[in-house]
Amino acid sequence: QVHSQGRARSSLRFPGQNSINHPEVLNFRIQLESKELIIHLERNEGLIASSFTETHYLQDGTDISLSRNHTGHCYYHGHVQGYSGSTASLSTCSSLRGLITFENNTFILEPMTNETNAYKLFPVENLKGTWGPCGSHHSTSALAAENRLPPPSQTWARRHKRETLKMTKYVELVIVADNREFQRQGKDLEKVKQRLIEIANHVDKFYRPLNIRIVLVGVEVWNDIDKCSISQDPFTSLHEFLDWRKMKLLPRKSHDNAQLISGVYFQGTTIGMAPIMSMCTAEQSGGIVMDHSDSPLGAAVTLAHELGHNFGMNHDTLERGCGCSVAADKGGCIMNPSTGFPFPMVFSSCSKKDLEISLEKGVGMCLFNLPEVKQSFGGQKCGNGYVEQGEECDCGEPEECLNLCCNATTCTLKPDAVCAHGLCCEDCQLKPAGTACRDSSNSCDLPEFCTGASPHCPANVYLHDGHACQGVDGYCYNGICQTHEQQCVTLWGPGRWLPPVGAEQWGWGARSVSTSITPAVDAKCGKIQCQGGASRPVIGTNAVSIETNIPLQEGGRILCRGTHVYLGDDLPDPGLVLAGTKCADGKVCLNRRCQNTSVFGVHECVMQCHQRGVCNNRKNCHCEAHWAPPFCDKFGFGGSTDSGPIRRAGEWGQHVPGSGGNPPVGNPVHPH
Known part of the structure; x- marks a missing residue:
């Protein structure tokens, strides 16, 4: 038992982080004043990937990276039995410790100092720390x-x-x-x-x-x-x-x-x-x-x-x-x-x-890929919801499984079922090759399609940095199309627009983050200048408007509006032009300078696609609907080696978004 704000003994034994003896499910009781709480815990499967490594250094600076081979770890999630909305996050590596939340109160569970199997439970307010x-x-x-x-x-x-x-x-x-x-x-x-x-x-x-x-x-x-x-x-x-x-x-x-x-x-x-x-x-x-x-x-x-x-x-x-x-x-x-x-x-x-x-x-383009868990540090177990080595499927414990294709007791497919999980699995069968499974999320993203051989949608890919955005006047950078227009809307709201061509010579971004004068070629990569919009910046009370009347060569004047926004040192000033924003034809802002998109190597990558496709972030061709990867030089079903074919056999109407290419004469070659 564990008592609040006092000493208590526990019969639990904790074998240490490196042991294989940590149970998959753990229940224990806590006496909290007049209440006896039952804490139900389950090992947090999937917390640690199969590629997990621990790295430290020798005295000479040599790095040592170790891969764990354990079948179980000592980190748990759970809840307090009988209390809706309660949570628990604890470890049993060398002792029982962590947090327990119920009835809108959070408690810290820790071992008593210099005591064996004695623990204390106290409100989080009593925790020592610097805030x-x-x-x-x-x-x-x-x-x-x-x-x-x-x-x-x-x-x-x-x-x-x-x-x-x-x-x-x-x-x-x-x-x-x-x-x-x-x-x-x-x-x-x-x-x-x-x-x-x-x-x-x-x-x-x-x-x-x-x-x-x-x-x-x-x-x-x-x-x-x-x-x-x-x-x-x-x-x-x-x-x-x-x-x-x-x-x-x-x-x-x-x-x-x-x-x-x-x-x-x-x-x-x-x-x-x-x-x-x-x-x-x-x-x-x-x-x-x-x-x-x-x-x-x-x-x-x-x-x-x-x-x-x-x-x-x-x-x-x-x-x-x-x-x-x-x-x-x-x-x-x-x-x-x-x-x-x-x-x-x-x-x-x-x-x-x-x-x-x-x-x-498009933020977080890399997060849609399921990490490898077949040799999970968390250990293999039929019923943990992860399809591991030796399993055909895993839909959780038998009492919670709702999957009609999977036998929850044996983690095997039911008779006549080919698959049980994945965006490319429907009614226990694989979807045909060329079936869309993930739409493009923005003008710099590429769609993914089922391959016909796997129940899983291929990993997310997007346009190579420096590629022209699809349907937008800009260039792709980290899977996002950054434009001056979009940033002006962000700062000033609807009804804003960019100053006319030529205004930049009078100070469109006339100064960079430093105090030195920015060369004219880099002017569009400093403070962004806008026209119109709201009477003041729409991004908060701490935004300062910087307005300048600029004379035009053809006569007249325009009001250019910049901002300075204090967000603290850890967040960039949104009044500065974002990296990857187009600053001229074939050029983008990088490190406050207007640089050629050739620095990304996109032109060399596109050359291998024979003008029948685009280049993705893995430097592979994403071909138009009637050409085959990897180089779009033969008839086929489009797509890339990463994304799957973009059309099914017999379909002729689909194209790479924004490509507009014509189908080849003759019949496409069916892949084997």
């Missing part, structure tokens, strides 16, 4: 303004929103602990690794209601020295970490997002920072988190907040009027600008809306 805000103190974002604007195609947008939100997103996450964190945890390598996984377990619990799963693909501990400069300046530390991630971590470890857990106390009151709308990008998909609490829960809440910024979520400021299901005195919602007592663990209506709009714009 403060995210690096952004005032954030009413560009996305909040966009919420009021109808999309170009209402019907398409509604359909795509339903499909995108319905699909589970998987964030393949790496968590890194810096050297100061290693020291603060007693230089105990296993303790630090365990703490990082426990943080991920909590974050996964927070994001599940949004249909987002956190899949840990790696933890890394800088036990010798920091691999980049980490200081008390959070802004500098963030950019140092993001640069290290891009240059060092990404080439050796495939992942979607990386977060640094730091033992350094950042200056001021900042406890975390992350760029907004940066998920899946090589440059900025990550953040930094100060480990500000004795419990891993503190860092988990901050990490969830910074990850929210990566997803495009902004702070829940009063002026946004966000709906939160938890009262402020009970913790409020995760995207509150400042973290305090108790911990927030849910997302607000504003966060959900921000997420919807980000996904519609």
Whole structure:
């Protein structure tokens, strides 16, 4: 038993993180004042991917990466029996510890110091820690303004929103602990690794209601020295970490997002920072988190907040009027600008809306691929909902299985069934090759089609960086079509437009982020200038209007309107032109400079497609409807080696979106 605010003994034995003896299901009782609570836990299968590695360093700087071969881990999710809406997120690695929430109250369960099998349960308000805000103190974002604007195609947008939100997103996450964190945890390598996984377990619990799963693909501990400069300046530390991630971590470890857990106390009151709308990008998909609490829960809440910024979520400021299901005195919602007592663990209506709009714009293009779990660190088990090695299907426990194609007891297909799961499985049979299974989400995305050989929709692909957007005057960058016009709407609302040609010579972005004068060729990559729109910026009370009357060569004057918006150091100023925005024919803004799209290598990639297709982000040709990959030089069914064929046999009317190519003369060759 475990008693609140006191000592108690437990008959439970915890064999350690590396043991195989952690049960799949665990029940235990807690005596809380006059209540006896029964906690039901199930091991969080799928938390840790098959590619999961643990990395640390030798004294000479050599990195050591280990792959776990365990059949079970020690991280659990669950609930309090008999209490609707209750949650539990605990670990049993070396002892029982974690959080339990019921009746709008959150409690921390921890082992007693210097006691064997003795535990304490106390309100989260009593937890020791350092509290403060995210690096952004005032954030009413560009996305909040966009919420009021109808999309170009209402019907398409509604359909795509339903499909995108319905699909589970998987964030393949790496968590890194810096050297100061290693020291603060007693230089105990296993303790630090365990703490990082426990943080991920909590974050996964927070994001599940949004249909987002956190899949840990790696933890890394800088036990010798920091691999980049980490200081008390959070802004500098963030950019140092993001640069290290891009240059060092990404080439050796495939992942979607990386977060640094730091033992350094950042200056001021900042406890975390992350760029907004940066998920899946090589440059900025990550953040930094100060480990500000004795419990891993503190860092988990901050990490969830910074990850929210990566997803495009902004702070829940009063002026946004966000709906939160938890009262402020009970913790409020995760995207509150400042973290305090108790911990927030849910997302607000504003966060959900921000997420919807980000996904519609193409943010998070890498998240729709199911990570490999056939050799899951979580262990194999028929009934856990994951199709693992040796299983034909898995629809959960027999009492909860609703799949008509799968035998829940044996995890095998029923007679005459060919498949049981996947977007390309219907009525227990494979859909024909060429059946659309994932529509393009924006002008830079490509659709995917069933292959006829697999029940699963192919992994998401999109247009190569530097490709012309489909139907929009711009260029693709990280799967999104950035335009000046779109950014002017974001800043000033409907009714805005760009200054006439020639106005840029008088100061369209006349200064970059630094104080030096920007060359004329780079003018469109600094502060964006707009005309018209609302009387003041629509993105919040902290936006400052910068207006300039510009004389035109042909006579007359125009009013150019720029803005400066303070969102804090961790969020970019939306008054600056976004990277990837078209600045001239064949050129885009990169690092505040107008650069040729040739830097992306898109022209070389397109050349191999024989003018009958486009190039995707994997540098493969996506062919028109009547030409075959990989080079669109032979008759076929279109598509790419990544996306599947774009039409079925006998169909002649489908084309690559925006291609407009003509079908070849003669009959197509059927693939074998």
